Amino acid sequence: MSNSPSRLNSSSISPDLDVVKKSKGPVVTVLDEFYKVGPGPSSSHTIGPMRITYDFYQRCTQLPADQLKEVTGLKVHLFGSLSATGKGHGTDRAALAGLLGKEPATVDPLFLDEIRETPDQSFPLRLGSQTFNLSRADIIYDSAAGTFPHPNTMTCKLMGGDKAIYELEYYSPGGGFYEWKGYTPPKKGQPRYPYGTMKELRHHAEERNLSIAQVISANELAVSGRTEEQINAFLDKIAAAMLATVKAGLAVKEDILPGPIKLHSKAATVWQRAQEAQYEADRAVALLSACALAGSEENARGHLVITAPTAGSAGVMPAIVYALTQTKRALTPEKIRQGLLGAAAVGYLCKHNATLSGAEGGCQAEIGVASAMSAAFIASALDASPQVTENAAESALEHHLGMTCDPVGGYVQVPCIERCAFGAVKAWTAYMIATNEIASRHRVDLDTTIKTMAETGRDMSRKYKETSEAGLAANLVLC
Ligand code: SF4
Incomplete structure (x- = not known):
């Protein structure tokens, strides 16, 4: 659900407004404004x-x-x-x-x-x-x-x-x-490496032989005024919360989620049955899906979730973090911090140049961004180059373009819960393509896809932007 500065709908956005605003200045979002822990189902x-x-x-x-x-x-x-x-x-x-x-x-x-x-x-x-x-x-x-x-x-x-x-x-x-009332935003420092686009961000990284995560970390120090220890402690807290939400969701045997849909949870069932899958690839996809279902079902229960970037997309990144830390790969805390910083870079850019709100941009802005962040998380945690990180995020976002928001009954359950699983699997697919293709031949850049998401969201009928007036919400009969 919404992560927007305001619940605008298509009719309230000026047709002259270029959603991709070039005059906004550099990104100055900091980590604790972006990743938040709290009760679902809506940020x-x-x-x-x-x-x-x-x-x-x-x-x-x-x-x-x-x-x-x-x-x-x-x-x-x-x-x-x-x-x-x-x-x-x-x-x-x-x-x-x-x-x-x-x-x-x-x-x-x-x-x-x-x-x-x-x-x-x-x-x-x-x-x-x-x-x-x-x-x-x-x-x-x-x-x-x-x-x-x-x-x-x-x-x-x-x-x-x-x-x-x-x-x-x-x-x-x-x-x-x-x-x-009367709020004035806190004073912030200037970013060490100012950027408003992925092109600028990648330029900073490549010119200095830094990773995307290192650029974001340097900016975080400069803008927030916090120490490296404080930043690491915050990132560790977010990673721990993500693991906890997946564990909690997998531990619920099977229940009926709150609300009129009477939806049965299924994360634990999928997790358990996946263990018996004959083929490794089947098992991997099913286990990752189960983790995403677990996080999203926790959101539907109103339990603690992490905005990455929203509560509606709460199953996507935790599933990826869980898969990378709790499985044979068992990444170190430092690698996980790198992943969270790389993912934040993509989330910041989507927020800066488009939207993170289903009410403004449809589900492409929530699950689509969560999937793009997750692809950047995997790439950053596994030491991929800035170009591969961008390509992975771009692919994940590209293949959510146009996705509508039509939660049945206004509850963040259908299609949101399964959609989180698809967002996580697409993130992995995007990373697998990005890390195995010739990176310099990737034809679409992330800035273009973010701009396209913004324009698609602006042009999308208001009915498909978190109103529950169309799509599945209109067609699924609740008995
Ligand atoms: S359909 Fe997508 S954007 Fe809409 S509430 Fe569900 S998760 Fe959020």
Whole structure:
């Protein structure tokens, strides 16, 4: 689901707007803006709102003791798209968990399950000297239609009786990002190797005999101001979260995923049966698919996932990371960091020059980008040249061009779960072709394919961009 700066649809995008904007300046996205851990199934409707309420909870804990003496409760109002589609996404559950001081990246998924399964349950919260109860009723689905500062707007209020003692308006623009009224972006350093296209990025790498991962790492140091140790620790945390989501998904024997589709999970079954496959190639494809199903089913359960680049595509990269670290190949942590940096480069470029949102660009922008990132992950982790890394990412993205977003019933399950498996397999195929072809003869460059994705997304009928009004969503009958 959405990872976009705004939920634009085709009718709200000016026909004059060149989606591939040349005047944006260099990429300055940093790793912790891009890879985020939080509860699925949507980066904008669950991860973002939970990060928001957790932020508000933390702000409340910093208020003067005198102010906190009057506190009787907390309330959250959801507006716009958060109100319109938040119920199906479990926005209230995630928002309540954040208000209760649960950190999105570390919350126990069983706690989120408990909130879902016992919707009327109250949970005590202590702020200052006061203890009060909170429940899902404190998360209010307010106006869905109207004029809001952002399509995903919410207000958080610290209540003293009927009055708000303290309140703040927030926005969840996608990708797990959040902002608030009066927000000013943090100051960033200048990238050491400025680039806005893959051509520029590859030029930096080839001129200095660096890998794509090394260029991204140098920029990360310069832009974020963090140390190498801090960056490595962050990457290790993301890799561990990816492994954990696959392991958790494979460990669920078989359940029925939340929502009206009544979809049976199947990652564990596919994983188990694949072990008995007679031929090595059959086994490899089936095992990789099972890993991707596992991550995506965890997303559908509302458990912890990693935006790479979105929650909807949450099964793709974790499957690749799992396959490269937990199998005979058993790559070292350093190689995995290289992979994550190379994948980030591709994700940054797609975000910078096109979109990462199904609502703006269709599924090519979610699973397509996840597959391209995954192909770059494999190439970077296995020390491929910058040209091979680009070619692998390009092929993976090229063969998702035009893919629509039509989640059945508005749930990130059909086609999303199996689509993650196809995204992972295509990533591997793209790498296998790229590493075995004559790299310099690859005819299509990544910048052209990203531009094509942007233009295809812009021209795609609005019905096929996360509205559930067409495609499978319109044709699959739910009994
Ligand atoms: S169809 Fe693709 S873009 Fe749409 S919700 Fe599913 S994974 Fe996301």
